[in-house]
Amino acid sequence: MHVNLKILRYNPEVDKKPHWETYNVECEPGDRVLDLLNHVKWYVEPTLTYRRSCAHGVCGSDAMLINGRNRLACKILIRDLTKDGGTITVEPIRGLKVEKDLLVDMDPFFESYRAVLPFFINDDPVPAGERLQTVEDRERFDQGTKCILCAACTTSCPIFWVNGRYLGPAAIVQAHRFIFDSRDKGTSERLNLLNQNTGVWRCRTAYNCTEACPREIPVTQLIEEVKRAIMYQQA
Amino acid sequence: MQHHRYDVIVVGAGGSGLMASLYAAKNKNVSVAVISKLYPTRSHTGAAQGGVGAALGNVSEDHWEWHMYDTVKGGDYLADQDAAEIFAKDIIDAVYELEHMGLPFSRLPNGKIAQRKFGGHTKEFGKAAVERACYAVDRTGHMILQTLYQQNVKAGTTFFNEFQVLDLIIEDGVCRGVVAYEISTGEVHVFQAKSVVLAAGGYGRVFKITSNALSLTGDLMSIYYRKGLPLEDLEFYQFHPTGIAKLGILITEGARGEGGILRNDSGERFMERYAPSIKDLAPRDIVSRAIYMELREGRGAGKDKDYLLLDLTHLPRDVIEGRLPDITDFSRTYLGVDPVTAPVPIQPTAHYAMGGIPTTVDGECLANSSTTVRGLYAAGEVACVSLHGANRLGTNSLGDLIVFGKRAGIAAARYAQDAQFEDLPARADGAALDEIERLKSGHGTENAARIRKELQETMMDNVSIYRTDETMSRQVEILKELQARYRNVSVTDTSTKYNTELMEAMELGYMLDVAEAMTASALNRKESRGAHAREDFPDRDDENWLKHTMAYRDLSRPGEVNIGYKNVVLGKFEPKPRVY
Known part of the structure; x- marks a missing residue:
């Protein structure tokens, strides 16, 4: 089959603003969008620029806006997007500065990540073996542990688009992972951080983040659970 | 040209690099920085699924000697037994240490770390499969990578992300730093260092069908080799039996550890013929060869008879979706096959380099069979210590990163603490x-x-x-x-x-x-x-x-490779025929 791969391109060393370019590509229905991008880069237009690494949805490098939705280019197949002769549009994720073509500046995203104390806090003396944890307590924070920091959620969030100071869904998911871990002792510190005007109260439950997550994390629900935890802590 | 100075530079930010940086930085007398061609959380440690083997004995009796034996036998007796002994002992505490860092292992009903069976891991020196793989659902590597990155964030580690290392500065047998290219700007930076730890991963991308990331291209092995320094045991390259057909994406051996069975086109459980005692849980080299023979003899499935089947359909839905959610998702996404109701098409996929830059058990890089390159260390897949010998057992790569990444980091910091910065050559870059x-x-x-x-x-x-x-x-x-x-x-x-x-x-x-x-x-x-x-x-x-192979590029005759050798460290376990 053939599809038209329509890509929003931008090279800051040449272009004043982004422009669309379309590449007609021969492909199989089971190909990934990443396979098509690679084909264009390797055999048609070597300057095409994007990030990629694992190519199967676990490293989080290639979140892009594909046919109007945030997805990983390596985890969406052509047959799920269009038919023979159809068009697939690919743009950079929104809300972060475009550096070149589909590649954005991820530093602000990781700054928000670092701001929520995204690490285990427990200064008690450690036992000789493992700390014990029930199956239920482990399950309580399982969803957040799936996060691959691809930024698909944060860059689909309308609040993040208009206010870059909002920590955003991904950072809150990371905080949730520790807040609801029965072994962790940093909960009140994290809840105080997320109670600031850059934190959870910015969320307007648009559910874009939940729909964007390639790991099927119920992001909006996790944000709501953090909101509730803050209220119960204050009550 | 920008110039930087750190006591210790770590190249690579996967499991071994992040362990090395964490432990190097515990030495308060040294400064540490990590250089990665990716953002650290993109590293391929994150793709490891099934578990990290350690003889905790949480499910049934286990001992480090059994783990050591399995590792040596699994490696067809080419593993260095000093490394295998250190490994099998140290990995037990290392797993507890990861748990103390917050790693979310799956749990048993009694609250302990959950363990499952894995290929080649046995009790009583080969009698039957044993539950040794400590796991976090089927994303153990992801959790190790995340946890170690989190700990580095906590420790305030300095990272240079998206910097491609282009050269090692080695003069008169002493490593003095690295040259790296900043991908975002195109600038070349020189990092002067007292010691350097190489933790840059493997090179699976030399093969067409591979489980490896696009970024795994053997950069640092090659840079080392180009200087006329040796690469050890590169002929030993592991094909994982169960890659998703045509794509090579990994399906964990944990799927067979949970009871999955390999079948040919007639539905036969063919591993019974190749490894009668442990069948589908034989080591990877044996299973991959069995698959190859089945395909060659015309017993493949599909219209081109070019793949075999991993059958999980006899397992309860909650086991498949609960303990193997990621591979269930991969199968549904990339093949349109639901493993709950249909067998998954698989073929062997290029997976892991047993060989690499030769090192001592403290990660010191070897310039030949006995002399080290001062100030240069390596750990993880880029290195060959040699823990895995001629074939690595499943889960032992994650264990290798943790145990030998830590040892290399500690050794590099100890060396840097007493060393001086050495002069750089005039045009280091x-x-x-x-x-x-x-x-x-x-x-x-x-x-x-x-x-x-x-x-x-x-x-x-x-x-x-x-x-x-x-x-x-x-x-x-x-x-x-x-x-x-x-x-x-x-x-x-x-x-x-x-x-x-x-x-x-x-x-x-x-x-x-x-x-x-x-x-x-x-x-x-x-x-x-x-x-x-x-x-x-x-x-x-x-x-x-x-004996170990040591391959040297002949710098005076382009295209020629000189082969030397290094003795295998034997010990507790005498080489015997390897049957399962």
């Missing part, structure tokens, strides 16, 4: 700049992607699961031709920012050179052992070949 200039301003007509495709296809045809003198000799000539064509590659993207075309061209150069060392090593070893299976020399030959 000269070779790197010349290479960039050649690729960017050349008038060659060759396309890097086409050469890479030919490399991957021919390596798959000639140097993969089964090898012969004929196929490998052919590959030696093919590689010479591809290297000659590589010299005529020029990059069309002239920009300085994020010139990923330039990076990919550099990576191709690394891949070609590692493939050269690998093919020469494989052609030279005239026996079959572990993952190195020669149809023309089908038996293991301990009398002549119980």
